[in-house]
Amino acid sequence: MSSEGQYERQGEQQVVWTVVGTDIGPLLLAATREGLVNVVFHATDAVREQALTRLASRLGAEPVEAPGAPPLAEAIRQVEAYFAGTRKDFELPLDWALISGFNRQVLRELASSVQYGTVVGYGDLADRVGQPGAAQAVGAAMGANPLPVVVPCHRVVERDGGIGGFGGGLETKRTLLALEGVLPQPLF
DSSP states (O other), rough: HHHHHHHHHSSOOEEEEEEOOOOOOEEEEOOOOSSSSEESSSOOHHHHHHHHHHHHHHHSSSOOOOSSHHHHHHHHHHHHHHHHOOSSOOOOOOOTTTHHHHHHHHHHHHHSSTTTTTTHHHHHHHTTTOOOTHHHHHHHHTTTTTSSSTTTGGGGOTSSSSSOTTTTTTTHHHHHHHOOOOSOOOOO
């Protein structure tokens, strides 16, 4: 049975994945029937294997490589268009199974309200979800984001104008913000 056929079996949780080359390095994209469930930065062999093991454990299904599976094919198109500068918004179904509670609330707010080419402070995002003073908790939610790039945690910065932290590394954050016109492109 093809990997796409395995994805279609009814009654079982299915997880499909692929790796896409981007301007910030290889990204692992993983999806379930519900939608895109995970994006992993720097998806070298070792990182990929660790991420797939973690996904199998958390979702109860062995991930299958299937770049042609419907949710992944569309995600690949949209990620490639984003990095080409021809897409500003992701219009993908998302599976929030890897995140819950406050973190999910913050990430959903981020995804729905912080547009391409703009940034928001950690404290401002805390205010938006009705938790003033929870800037550090918002930072933790950004670090736990299972869907970076698509749920744009790179757009969250420090109140004083600092870039803040980033799970994909500060150079990756700078590159994404430069792509969106928030930061100047590096000179070299």
